[in-house]
Amino acid sequence: xxxxCGIVGGGEHWTDGAKDFPGGEGRTRQQERQRRVRMVxxxxxxxxxxxxxxxxxxxxxxxxxxxxxxxxxxTEMWAAAQWMTKRPCDPLDPELIAALERGDTH
Amino acid sequence: xxYASLIPVNIITGFLGSGKTTLLQRMLASPxxxxxxxxxxxxxxxxxxxxxxxxxxxQTVLLQSGCVCCTIRGDLKTAxxxxxxxRERGEVPPFRRLLIETTGLADPSPIIYTILAEPVIQNHxxxxxxxTTVDAVNCLRQFDQYPETVKQVAVADRLVVTKTDxxxxxxxxxxxxxxxxxxxxAPLVKSAEDAIEPNDLLVSDVYQADEKMNEVRRWLAEESTxxxxxxxxxxxxxxxxxxxxxxxAQDIESFCLTFEGSLDWSAFGIWLTMLLNTHGExxxxxxxxxxxxxxxxxxxxxxxxxxxxxxxxxxxxxDDDRRSRVVFIVxxxxxxxxxxxxxxxxxxxxxxxRTIGEPPAAPATK
Numbered sequence: 350x351x352x353x354c355g356i357v358g359g360g361e362h363w364t365d366g367a368k369d370f371p372g373g374e375g376r377t378r379q380q381e382r383q384r385r386v387r388m389v390x391x392x393x394x395x396x397x398x399x400x401x402x403x404x405x406x407x408x409x410x411x412x413x414x415x416x417x418x419x420x421x422x423x424t425e426m427w428a429a430a431q432w433m434t435k436r437p438c439d440p441l442d443p444e445l446i447a448a449l450e451r452g453d454t455h
Numbered sequence: 456x457x458y459a460s461l462i463p464v465n466i467i468t469g470f471l472g473s474g475k476t477t478l479l480q481r482m483l484a485s486p487x488x489x490x491x492x493x494x495x496x497x498x499x500x501x502x503x504x505x506x507x508x509x510x511x512x513x514q515t516v517l518l519q520s521g522c523v524c525c526t527i528r529g530d531l532k533t534a535x536x537x538x539x540x541x542r543e544r545g546e547v548p549p550f551r552r553l554l555i556e557t558t559g560l561a562d563p564s565p566i567i568y569t570i571l572a573e574p575v576i577q578n579h580x581x582x583x584x585x586x587t588t589v590d591a592v593n594c595l596r597q598f599d600q601y602p603e604t605v606k607q608v609a610v611a612d613r614l615v616v617t618k619t620d621x622x623x624x625x626x627x628x629x630x631x632x633x634x635x636x637x638x639x640x641a642p643l644v645k646s647a648e649d650a651i652e653p654n655d656l657l658v659s660d661v662y663q664a665d666e667k668m669n670e671v672r673r674w675l676a677e678e679s680t681x682x683x684x685x686x687x688x689x690x691x692x693x694x695x696x697x698x699x700x701x702x703x704a705q706d707i708e709s710f711c712l713t714f715e716g717s718l719d720w721s722a723f724g725i726w727l728t729m730l731l732n733t734h735g736e737x738x739x740x741x742x743x744x745x746x747x748x749x750x751x752x753x754x755x756x757x758x759x760x761x762x763x764x765x766x767x768x769x770x771x772x773x774d775d776d777r778r779s780r781v782v783f784i785v786x787x788x789x790x791x792x793x794x795x796x797x798x799x800x801x802x803x804x805x806x807x808x809r810t811i812g813e814p815p816a817a818p819a820t821k
Contacts, residue, residue, distance in 0.1 A: 363756075363763040364724030385721040388803040392725065423724060424761075427732035440729040440800065441792045449799040 362422035379405050389423070395445050396434045400426065458765045459662045461581040464535075464553045464570050469588030470597050470604045471559030474617035478588055478646060479556055482653045492542075492550040494534055496558040528569045531555070535569075535576050552657070553580065562603050563587075563610050564760055571762045582764065584660050587611035588646075591622035594630055608634055609707055609739040609784050610759055611641045613656045620647040637707050640674045640742055640782050661755060661767050671755055672773045674742055675780065707739065710790045712797065714779040717748040719804030726800035727756075727763070730793075735761030737788055743781030744773070748804075756781070 376384070382402055389400050397413045410429050411417045418429040430438045439445065469475045476495075482488055541547045557563055563585060570582050587607045590597070597604045608614065614634055619627050627645075634643060644651070661670045723745070731738060741758040755767035783793065 363766055364721075364728060366766040381721065385725070388721055389725055391803055392729070392800075423728035424732065427729050431732065437733050438729060439733045440726055440796045441734070441788070443792075446792075446796050446799045449803065 362424065364423050389426070391449070392440075392445070393430065395448050396430060396436075396438055398430055398433060458581055459664060462539075462551060462553060462579060463583035463657075463660070463662070464555060464580050465583045465657045466555050466557060466563055466566055466570075466585045467588070468557040468561060468563045468566075468585065468607045468611075469559065469615075470590065470594070470601065470607065473559065473588040473590040473594070474615070474646065475556050475559070475588050478586070478615055478617070478651065479554065481646075481651050482657065483554075485653045487653050487658065488552065488554075490548065490550050491552040491554055492538055492547070493554045493556070494531070494538070495556040496561070528565045531566060531569045532573050532576065535573075535580065539576075539579050552583070554657070560601070560603055562606055564606070567610065567759050568762065571759075571764070581662060582759075583662075584612035584657055585610055586613045586615060586656050587641075588615045588617050589630065589634060591616050591619045591627045591630055591645075595626075595633060598633070605637060605707055606739065608637045609786075611638055612660070614638065614641050614643040615651075615656070616643060616645045618647065619645045637709060638740070638784060639709050639711075640740075642673055661757060667755070667767055668769060668771075668773055671744055671769065674782065675744070675773065706786050707784065708786075708788070708790065709782065709784045711780055711782045712790075712794055714746070714781075717746045717750075718779050719801055720747045722801050722804040723747075723797075725803070726797055730796070731758070731761050731763070734785075734788055737786040738783065739786060740784040741781065743779065744769075745779045745781070746777055 408420050412433045420426040659666045661667045743756045745754045753769050757764045
């Protein structure tokens with residue numbers, strides 16, 4: 350647990366384990382994290398949700414109705430997103446796939 | 456933490472009377488397993504003579520998600536923690552491997568989940584190969600009556616077909632064909648005909664530094680022996696019906712998605728975490744070799760239901776093929792939908808990269 354912010358630290362999530370940084374494109378870990386947040390937000394927009402990075406240590410998920418949740422990784426973010434929207438956040442949903450194809454999830 | 460240095464846990468599963476204990480007995484005679492501890496669910500007819508043997512009484516704790524595969528088995532948690540404490544105190548020999556024999560009716564998922572996710576256990580132990588015994592005489596019938604048997608086959612890293620000396624050859628061939636459809640990537644041995652090598656069945660796995668390349672080659676070889684291009688064999692439905700495979704087995708489909716070019720790692724992570732959150736119960740296995748953007752060498756991904764094991768980095772490619780190849784074993788999910796979804800998510804990386812001035816890189820599915 351972080352003594353300053355009180356957030357329980359977990360082990361590294363598998364999605365953070367593929368690369369040594371800086372990567373081949375010169376991105377730092379923090380830049381990659383921000384890029385990941387931008388990408389996730391394109392998907393979350395379909396559900397009226399948004400994600401922001403907090404101190405490069407965790408994420409804050411927010412709904413348009415003012416709900417928010419602190420989530421340490423993508424796995425917990427999807428569980429929180431589903432809880433907030435009260436419906437499955439399903440990557441196999443044809444409407445979501447079509448929206449991503451059209452690029453209108455902004 | 457060096458994942459490879461943790462104590463490996465092998466799970467021996469298989470239906471009632473399929474020969475789990477006999478297999479265990481044969482393997483424990485090997486000096487290679489002399490420093491192994493064994494946890495078994497019940498004492499069966501076949502006696503095990505091993506110095507570190509303990510029994511389990513099933514007790515499950517359902518976690519908040521309510522998903523059966525994400526349960527911590529209380530009895531197993533207590534037994535493994537206790538065994539480790541005794542090892543640390545010097546009350547039991549310093550075993551270097553743990554073998555767990557399940558009951559015949561067990562769904563192996565909660566056992567796997569307990570090893571991978573229980574907060575204390577995951578710091579000292581890692582999951583090794585899951586070995587499933589399959590009875591050549593009765594298994595096809597059991598597929599129909601007991602869906603657990605299908606799941607036991609689907610999550611296996613190694614399949615051991617027993618009693619082939621009691622079954623007629625057509626029966627065995629039909630069973631092997633059914634097993635291959637459910638789980639194409641697991642090496643298969645016939646215990647009545649083949650040598651039982653503990654090294655091949657238990658010890659050699661993707662986390663052994665000197666074995667991980669061979670293990671990945673084995674997955675790829677098993678996948679390619681199916682003949683048709685990966686993914687063209689839809690694994691269930693018409694072909695399965697023709698062979699009289701049960702509806703439980705027909706629900707399970709295995710296929711391999713192959714990608715030209717490199718994958719955007721962030722896009723892949725977003726997609727797979729989302730897929731497993733919604734459909735993890737029905738994604739029985741994911742195994743793959745990934746060509747990741749900006750990385751010269753491949754990454755091995757390996758998961759069971761909601762859980763992805765720590766990634767493995769290979770020092771080189773196992774062959775000349777530089778495509779990403781991901782084997783899925785799923786229940787009731789559409790291959791086409793999975794493929795379309797992953798392709799759509801991959802394109803997220805293009806626009807995200809363009810916003811910071813990078814050229815797009817779009818792998819095309821094949």
